Amino acid sequence: MSDSAPNSPRLASKILYMMLKSDLYEEVSGDLYEQFIFTLENNSTKKAKLNYWYQVLNYVRPFALKKTKSKHSNHTIMLRSYLLIALRNLRKHRFHNSLNILSLAIGFAACLAIYLFIEDEKSFDQHANKDNIYRLCEVQSFPGTKVQNVALSMPGMGPALLADFPEVEQLTRLWGQGKLVWKTNGESYPINNAIFADSTFLSMFDFPLIAGDRLSALDEPYSILMSESTAKTIFGHTDVVGEVLEMSDDHFKITGVLADIPENSHLQFKIVISVTSITNRNKDFNERWGSNFLVTYLQLSPQADLEDMAKRYPEFMTKNSEREDINEYLKIFLQRLEEVHLGSTDIEHDYLNHRKFNGSYLNVFWLVGVFILIIASVNFMNLTIARSGTRLKEIGVRKSIGAYRDQLFWQFITESVLMTFCALLLSICISWVGLGFLNQLIDRQLTLYPVLSNETVIISMLGITMLLGLLTGLYPSLYMAGFRPATILRGTTKTGGKSVFRSTLIITQFSLAIAMIVATLVVLDQLNFMRDKDIGFNTDHVLIVDMDRTANEKYALIKQRLLENSNILGVTASGQRLGSNFHQWGAKVEVDTGLFEFTPSNLRVHFDYLDVYDIDLIEGRNFDESRPSDDGMAFIINEAFAKEIGVDNPVGRRMGHSWYHNDSLGQIIGLTKDFNFNSLHHRVNTLALVVTTEGYFGEMSLKLNGSNIQSSLNHLEQVWQETIPEYPLDYSFLEDHMNDLYKSDQQMSAVISIIAFLSIFIACMGLFGLSALATERRMKEIGVRKVLGANIGNLFLTLSKHFAILIVISFAIAAPLTYLSLTQWLENFAFRTELSLSLFAIAGLAALVIALLTISYHIIKAARINPVESLRYE
Template identity: 55%
Template sequence: MKKINSIKPPQLPLRFFRWFCDPDLKEDLEGDLIELFERRAIKNERKAHSLFFLDVLRMLRPGIIKNFEAHKNLNNYAMLRNYLISAWRNLMKYKGFSAINILSLSIGMAACMVIYLFINDELSFDAFHKRKDKIYRLCEVQSFPGTNTQNVALSMPGMGPTMAAEFPEIETFARYRSFGDQLIEAGDNKMIIENVAAADSSFLTIFDFPVISGDKDNLLDDHFDAIVTEETAKKLYGRINVVGETFIINGDRCIIRGVMGDVPENSHLQFNVLLSIRISTQNTPDFDNQFGSNYLNTYFVLNENADLAEMEKRYPEYLSSHIDRDDINDLYKLYLQPLSDVHLASTDVEHDYNNYRKFNGKYIDVFVLVGIFILVIASLNFMNLTTARASNRAKEVGVRKAIGAIKSQLFKQFIIESILLAVFALLFAVALVFLSLPLLNNLIDRQLETQILFTNLEIFGIILLATLGLGLLAGLYPSIYLSSFRPVIVLKGFKSYEKKSYLRSSLIVIQFSLALGMIVCTLVVLQQLMFMKNKDVGYATDHILLVDMNEEASEKYEEIKQALLKESNVLGVTASGQRLGNNFHQWGFKVRKDTGIVNVTPSNVYVDYDYLDVYGIKLLSGRSFSRDYEADDGNAYIINKAFADELGFEEAVGQRAAHGWYPDDSLGSIIGVTENFNFNSLHFKVNTLSMVVHTDWGFSEMSIKINGSNVAQSLIDVEKVYDQFVTDYPISYEFLDDHIQQLYKSDEQMGSVITIIAILSIFIGCMGLFGLASISIQRRIKEVGIRKVMGASITELMTILSRNFALMILISFIIATPLTFLFLSGWLENFAYRIDINPLIFLLGAFIALIIALATISYHVIKAANSNPVNSLKCE
């Protein structure tokens, strides 16, 4: 026998009893209650626990409850408990429909949570800076003759200090310049460190990057001061405490004055080593007044009273006072870009080299709409299934009303069922997010984390309130509908309550309009991405290896090239000063015309002699560069068709031309015209371009065309040759097609997200159709039996039972088509090169939706059509 003392009653019901019971009776009744529990526990402990709460309620009969309010609260509590039990039983009774409702709603919720995490990640860029609302980046609109108008993120070195001195709205400024990947020598340790940059000493007072050691206010004061990140310190020295250590970069010995934490992922500026901006200006004493060349970024902190529009009015006067050109204000226009726009609103900004993971902010609105759409689809699905299932619960409502249940009680019961289902869906949605997030992070190249959903009380509260609100809203109409049944009618078996629901049909139309729109959007987005991926950009991109070159590699370029060409897996070698896939730098160019010398400013790139051959760039007229012509080194130019058209020559080949700084009497000549090729992203139109050979300038990058059928061995061959000639700079390379792919990463990520959401939308819609088809066909089961007895075939029954759903999809097509067309037309405006929207794409989308819908309901249709009519026609 069990020891009575070891068995204790549940404490929560016991506390409940003590709070409600009259104090004068509490001690005796509590003893009786515990004694009853102990007697039961001896026989069956589990049963004793389960009955204990009922025993508490029996003890608390109205005569011994301490006050009226307590009695009222107890009744309310008991009623709520009854509602919850009833709701749970109904959910279990209709397991299939409950599962469909919970799963579809949870998928919609999970999708919204993931979309929120994605949007929050993008909006969080640079938000950790305390003065983020006061920080602006100086940008320019360049309108040079002979080239496209461009928004550029670069500015001139003298603009920061002079504008800070002349514009009282500016509190302080900082300039930032990126040097890319650099070889650093720290004692015996030599390695290439990525993202080396330089900045003014005020940089760390403007931006709140985490400084671990060192005086934040005095860092980068001297020419050779440096700051390293925690990770870089460990790489170079194996420890973090490195203040006072030195390293050599490009022949300069720098002293580490500070160590900072690793730069956050959500910063548009990314660097591992930060040098003083003065390190590159030792031979430029007038650096703070240098104008004419744009090669760095300038940031300002504005005061509270700053008026951007008023400042813009004074920019022309400022430019005229510092740059001695009559047409300076025709060439340049300045504007300030808020820090919050740098990451999300810079897709039209070129020469934007210091903008990590730049994203098209217009897609944020798209993702918000997508999240709303899928949640609406899931909610409509829930409402449809709940109202459709109402007929199955009509007799339950009739019985409840007949024994005294009032309309408000029934309303509360069904609302609680709806909220309970929404809560279950939330729990399941959280599980889905946890399971799917790692895969999604790999797909969209993010580090999204779920912690913010639950650690941030505000966000958690919004999610919880939204869930309860969704349950309330989604269950509102079904609750009103169910509680309005008349008991006399439903208990007699009359079916007047089953008449056709136009609201339900309308909800299905809205649901499939959204799903159809998502299908068409997915098809068009994927078509545009495929168009950009497969568009002939005018040069070869496959199996081109891009190898960084330092000074030593550049000096030994010819030797490296000849050695590489001897390797069987190397098909071609060339070099250039800039990489394809970005807009090339603009500088002055002059052409002799009948009217005299004309100055223009195209994009320019200096290349090796066989650049066109290696990249497969086609000539329209003239010839390529050749070592057989002495003038081809520095005095011969190949231009693209866009530039030839801009110059207006009937025949550009042979015309006299030169760089803008050449004297008018020492012009070279144009020797060839190429087809237009997209040396920049397809988001921009082809710009005017001039190519020239300058063997004495040195190259920054070598392009090696390798054997695509033997890539692994090709890389080994290239590394072997490189290491023979370059001893101080480890090889660093990237494939050109990988670089090109990065240009469209934001668009591809949008395509991936839209595709996933479209699939989920269709899945949710089909789940709803599956349930609705089951209910609809079950109602018509006798009709099916009669038609079968009369000789109807399965095909005819399929047609009869499916045509209502097909009609609703047709109406959805009519509604969705114009709205989707307008949205897609606006989205395609982001691309200079884009597809035309084919009207057949909408018919294809409708066909896909129709096939999926019919396939979904076909199970129930075929099952009903194949059923024995005797079973459906027999008397109940």
């Protein structure tokens, strides 16, 4: 078609007829519509353009009005037309629409992953009676040690509560045993996660029992329940009820088989042993007070008043304890079952709490999910609104040939909703592909099943998607459809390269993105601080080996054999593991005013413990195996201990456990620097180390040569097999145990890091699209500036200045709010890094550089175009 007005009315009529028949876009024969628009957009003057348009309009306007009204009356046809036009528009502007859909899909996928993570954590312990089950916990405030909440209780507490409180309907007590070795037919089977439990265990917790009687399975002494997988490991099948296993010279009868315990249970076990196996021998077990080693659960009546019960606890404690002052150092409280997994961060000695997680982090993840959704949605709205500004001529043509305003309104809405639903479908595909990687990173087993099988979740997702589509399409629908055709076709309409609304949206998404970057840097800084901090002892290449009774009896021989290998640098033993909550024992120490009694943490060790762990001794001497008096009578304390008793020179002072007679106390022989034997979430507690050869050590520690670890492991396996072949060798590295202390923090860091990356990536995708549109609108300006002598650097500064200012404003908004939030988060750590302002500067600078690099492609590309072509742009 030529640049002049059409000579033939028939041709003009055919163009408009085909446009109306297809509602402007559908299957225009011979690309007549494209030629029509090309002529409109490429005439050399606006006057020629207008003349061309008005001549065509005069030929066909009566038919156009009639045709438009006819279509308006048929809603089905109109909806079909809207969808077809939307699809054609998606195809026509592939780059911008693909960018828009992809950025929103990534945001949806991130929110979906966060939702799955949160729901997985909240799915723990969904037992039928969960609303009425509580764990009995204690607040211990012993003199000389920090106040601590513990998950342990005394054997007599549960039965006494059942007798004294009508609200308690039943109880069950658990005692974790770790690994036990079971024997049958001459074969030994070491099984981890064995527990003792009361006979009411299965009536309180509804773990599926696939064989046996729930009500009586744990009634008799020496009866046990076994998981499916354990039965298959030992017997090769699950039909094992009635079989007998031997353990420590006792014979246990299998009375039931449990389905394998699900991952979302805080209680994890493979074998359950009846508590009557203990009470059969120890008749006073149910009346014992004074030693905390059980985990007690109570099932209360639905009408129980917890506050009223709490008021009666002091009287209950005084009545049942032998000590009248028990309420001064020990209080009890109940913890709801649903809070055990997520609400036990401040509870220590919490040994039966699988995959314990800091529930407060879920609120952080919710907030992060909202942030990423806002960033993605704002980005989508910004790109959609900016793109709509390039469709003015289309709107002018359609309004001039009779299109109603509501038709244009619903057209924009349809296109926006269609794009959001495309993004939703793509997000599900991204989630399906990415969940495998995420599960490896955060050690979870997340799947899309909870989403795809939940009608409420599906409806919510569709609702959010529909709402976002409506909100996004609302602004261009109302704003663009309101222009007068003559104004549009004259080219006098301004859609604003620096729209305040669009600028506000950019500031919003980059404020959130910068906040995420800062949070990531601070979290990583804290984790690096904990990893690199000198905790006062050596964890590198230290191997921990489990010990049983036989290993203890042959410890001297095993140690001698192990040290024959030059790659094993040291061997020692201890009752507990560093990085765990050490038990507290009563102690009395000689001070200037007499005997000072308090309750420090205690650790029973072998003579060369300090040497193996490189613990600094700053005063006094080490344990000496050649001095018989060091066995049970020599103590090495830490600085916190010395500070607690208020003595500057503690070495040489008399000391002993609370059960020692005053005239037979031992002596403090050494003082160590404080070392973090617990995680850095907690301050260093008072500690006393004591050597005693009575009783049994729980584990052996080997200090290995890091350059030849495999040789050490081979030698250990050989010595173990030759010395105690009946007890399977089980070892792990101390470093792995120490890393587990910060697992929740590391997982939060991983999630925050991923979201921070996605946040800045989505925001930059938006900037990439916006910069393309901005440079496209300013092509003539670019041409003029180049003709006047501007170089690429000048053009880059001119065109990027607006975006740079928005990033700076975003940083100014995000920085103070993020500072306050992260300051509160760091309060969770007794040892923490300083909140450095340099991290904020790095985050702001990184966001600015990334943003400028993102938009530089289009700016430089436009600046390199020949000025002649730029001036011909319109």
